[in-house]
Amino acid sequence: MKLFDVYPINDITIVKAKGSYVWDQEGQQYLDLYGGHAVISIGHTHPHYVQRITDQLNKVGFYSNSIHIPLQEELADKLGKVSGRPDYQLFLCNSGAEANENAMKLASFYNGRKKVVAFSKSFHGRTSLAVAVTDNPAIVAPVNQTDNAVFLPFNDTEALEAYFKDHGEEVSSVIVEGIQGVGGINEASADFLQAISRLCKQYNAVFIADSVQCGYGRSGKFFSQDHAGVDADIYTMAKGMGNGFPVAGIIIAPHLKPKYGMLGTTFGGNHLACAAALAVLEVMEQEKLIVNAAETGNYLMDELKKITQLKKVRGKGLMIGFDLPESLKDLRKNLLFGQRIFTGEAKPNTIRLLPSLALRKKDADEFLEAMQEEIHSMQTV
Numbered sequence: 469m470k471l472f473d474v475y476p477i478n479d480i481t482i483v484k485a486k487g488s489y490v491w492d493q494e495g496q497q498y499l500d501l502y503g504g505h506a507v508i509s510i511g512h513t514h515p516h517y518v519q520r521i522t523d524q525l526n527k528v529g530f531y532s533n534s535i536h537i538p539l540q541e542e543l544a545d546k547l548g549k550v551s552g553r554p555d556y557q558l559f560l561c562n563s564g565a566e567a568n569e570n571a572m573k574l575a576s577f578y579n580g581r582k583k584v585v586a587f588s589k590s591f592h593g594r595t596s597l598a599v600a601v602t603d604n605p606a607i608v609a610p611v612n613q614t615d616n617a618v619f620l621p622f623n624d625t626e627a628l629e630a631y632f633k634d635h636g637e638e639v640s641s642v643i644v645e646g647i648q649g650v651g652g653i654n655e656a657s658a659d660f661l662q663a664i665s666r667l668c669k670q671y672n673a674v675f676i677a678d679s680v681q682c683g684y685g686r687s688g689k690f691f692s693q694d695h696a697g698v699d700a701d702i703y704t705m706a707k708g709m710g711n712g713f714p715v716a717g718i719i720i721a722p723h724l725k726p727k728y729g730m731l732g733t734t735f736g737g738n739h740l741a742c743a744a745a746l747a748v749l750e751v752m753e754q755e756k757l758i759v760n761a762a763e764t765g766n767y768l769m770d771e772l773k774k775i776t777q778l779k780k781v782r783g784k785g786l787m788i789g790f791d792l793p794e795s796l797k798d799l800r801k802n803l804l805f806g807q808r809i810f811t812g813e814a815k816p817n818t819i820r821l822l823p824s825l826a827l828r829k830k831d832a833d834e835f836l837e838a839m840q841e842e843i844h845s846m847q848t849v
């Protein structure tokens with residue numbers, strides 16, 4: 469059987485990983501500033517993470533949500549503390565798209581409405597309603613199309629206010645990334661997030677903060693929306709939550725009440741997933757990784773701004789983007805195959821940096837030097 473060929477892949481096979489580095493089968497070392505798409509939060513194969521998952525696997529790996537799983541309560545407790553939202557409720561699932569599906573569904577159960585407001589350049593996943601509120605018609609199949617998804621311009625507070633004035637009573641939820649990832653590292657302004665929060669309260673709509681990519685400490689605060697001083701009604705999380713183990717979740721404000729059967733999943737919140745998620749939060753706390761993300765991120769951003777060939781260096785913490793001029797359009801490929809550094813991209817010409825939150829200053833320096841060298845050689849050819 470062949471694989472269903474949907475991914476354009478690089479001809480590299482990774483066989484070993486540690487911290488911010490990975491190695492291919494020829495033993496070549498790569499600096500990883502991509503983290504397998506913002507997933508590696510505490511560093512590859514962190515010893516505490518490996519130990520906690522291994523220990524759990526030796527006890528019990530899986531049982532369904534039909535029995536008590538105390539690890540879930542432990543995780544909810546810790547997540548409440550680390551995120552600063554001890555009064556929220558946790559529902560566990562398996563992927564970012566699933567987290568967003570559950571958030572929008574829960575909102576609709578809550579207020580009985582159908583319209584979901586999303587924004588230009590948004591990405592919320594590839595399933596059902598998550599893809600319908602994603603601003604990329606190329607990945608929306610006819611069966612996913614729905615009039616319930618409404619797109620407004622990102623960061624346009626006036627347009628949002630005008631829409632609510634006319635249709636506020638129909639809006640079930642507003643879903644927004646604090647920093648758009650796939651869309652190219654675009655920060656939602658504090659004013660815009662505050663307007664979403666205010667309008668959702670006024671019209672009894674649900675504010676969903678998609679924190680799948682920008683959350684879990686990546687921005688230098690637990691949720692990137694925290695920079696704007698707002699509280700969303702639901703935060704969706706995935707990627708960094710399990711450092712590679714598939715675990716996702718939504719945290720839900722107290723006024724949204726649960727009911728048996730309202731949401732559900734077979735795999736979500738299983739023993740192994742909880743052990744992985746707990747290990748991540750323990751390491752984040754012990755090693756102060758959110759502070760590190762802020763500090764190393766600021767340093768990296770300041771240094772990148774000094775490289776005059778790079779345009780619009782932007783982002784927060786360790787979620788950084790910059791645009792490339794036409795003359796450097798192959799920079800990402802050259803960094804990978806010439807300098808052995810993984811970075812991310814956003815179409816058409818943005819490089820995205822999404823490293824582990826444990827990235828050290830010396831790793832950042834290695835990257836900066838390699839970039840300067842590569843840019844220099846590309847411009848002298």
Ligand SMILES: Cc1ncc(COP(=O)(O)O)c(C=O)c1O
Nearest residue numbers: 563564565591592593649680681
């Ligand atoms: C902001 C955001 N939301 C949702 C998703 C979907 O997550 P998953 O691929 O785990 O379904 C992604 C994935 O890139 C994302 O960046």
